[in-house]
Amino acid sequence: MRILVILLLLAVPAAAQEAVHGGPVRALAVSGGALASAGFDQSMIVWDPELGRARAVVRWHAGAVNALAPLPDSILPGGFASAGEDGRIALWPARPGAQPARVLEGHTEPVVALALSPGGARLASAAWDGTARVWHLAGGVVRVLEGHRGNVNGVAFRSDGMVATAGFDGTLRLWPEQGPAVLLAEFGFPLNALAALPDGVLAVGDVRGVLRLVAPDGAVREAQAGARPIVALAASPGGAVLAVASLGGSVTLWEVASLRLRHTLEGPGLPVWSAVFAPDGASLWTGGTDRRVRRWNALTGRPIGPLGGEAAQDIPEGANPHGARVWRACAACHALTGGDSGNMAGPHLHGLFGRRMGSLPGYEYSERLARGDIVWTRETVADLFTRGPDVVTPGTKMPIQTLGNEEDLRALLDFLEAATR
Structure with a gap:
């Protein structure tokens, strides 16, 4: 069953200690000791995860905020990059104000994924204008990556620093420093999510719920992670565990070495759009259509609790x-x-x-x-x-x-x- 979700836009301040998203949580990122979440409500919320309270609620993007990434200390210590439906990428300090410290512009359609390079010198973005872009955070666009047929849905830096992209055209592409892209794999179905793992391995998730691990030589291992589209992937620190989030409403945790299912995290039964591990790997944060940022014990798969205020609405007495x-x-x-x-x-x-x-x-x-x-x-x-x-x-x-x-x-x-x- 498919439900109509009307995503119209507004900008209303929220009390920090009771902050909660007004729409599905589309993206999560960890930087320093802070956690950031962003979503269809145009907002980015920066949390103190230990206290479970928001430090700041920011609305700047003109439309949904689709992607987040941490920023290196050399640029903005403890800061975040955000990207959205408006095609812009904003760089924020650890305690953001009303305006970003810097704006990266060039995409002409929604930006849906961000990735920080090893070492933090470059930021990569993927967008529905059919391109990915690599930005040197010291200033300017390094390169515009063109070659996908249609939306580019995922971007990641491999452990060797090469950029990988995944698209609606079902292809996984690798971009050397010079020359055209290398077609690493073609799967025939749209790819929604991409994550980098150790030793140059890339994880991709598709619309049929298939998870694939692609080695540098193109060898593929795969598992059926669920019956619904995979929309987010998150690797644990060190890359031993991979979290797979789907529109089916659950998150699965997989051991990368054996591709064995470790845990299934049963949430509220609504689509889960985002996931990120805590720096120590012991906790996993997820966000989805229930508007909540939820915390899980990554070792046991048990829920710990949501952040912020209460998201539920009172149902009138006597309603159907x-x-x-x-x-x-x-x-x-x-x-x-x-x-x-x-x-x-x-x-x-x-x-x-x-x-x-x-x-x-x-x-x-x-x-x-x-x-x-x-x-x-x-x-x-x-x-x-x-x-x-x-x-x-x-x-x-x-x-x-x-x-x-x-x-x-x-x-x-x-x-x-x-x-x-």
Whole structure:
């Protein structure tokens, strides 16, 4: 079942000690003693992981923040790089202010992955403009890497310093310092995630849930990590363990040497978009559609607890219980009540039925939604969920997702009618 998630944009301050993302957590990174998370709500939150509290909440990108990477001490000690839907890469100090210390521009479509080189002199980015770029952090673009057919979804520096990229075209490419790319492997299905392991080994995850480890000579070992697309990979310090996150809602931990499944971390059952190990390798952080950053014992696979405030929304008394279950995916981005909805990615749905599309003041709607030529009724909401936003509102930024089960759709509409009054 595919659920429509409406990702509209806003910018509302959140109290640091009670910070929580207003949409799916798309990226995680560790730098110094801090942890950063970023997501579809346009925000980056810098956490003190030991206290479980946020140091800062930053909104600067014009759109979702898709990728994070640590910065070396020689550039910004304890700092982070962030990249997003707006195609820009921002460099932030350990305690960020309202504006980044530096901005790297050149990509023309969303940047979806970042990687720091061994030694920290270079930063690589992958984007949906069909290119990857290598930036020398002392200043300027080192190289634009062109060759993939379509979106470049993953980028990593191999242990020897060479750049690797993975794309929607199903290819894994290696880029020497000079000359064209080397086609290291071609798998026939889109590749969503890429991570570097010791000895020049690369880990890639595809849309069918297949995990592959590719050696420098092209030899491949593979395992079925799940039935849903793999969307994030994270290697432990030293590279002995690999975390694999999927849209299926779970994270699996694999021993790299034997490609043996060590643990399956059962989360809230919603897509997990991001993962990163703590510097000591004892903890794993994950983020996903439930808007939470969760901590796990990487040795036992047991949960330790989430960071920040409470992400759950109160369900009105008497609301359709089946519809409330379907609503869980929508709750990642939308509040049911009006007023200050906190750090949410989308506008609140209070008074939804009878409201004109794109009419709430203070929200940065996409151009299509801002036209306001649809009034939300039970019939128009059902049409949106049935045909999909790309058909009902062509040109919208909404993801192309639908809810095809009639019973689920009817229950959700019953729920919304009661819960948004």
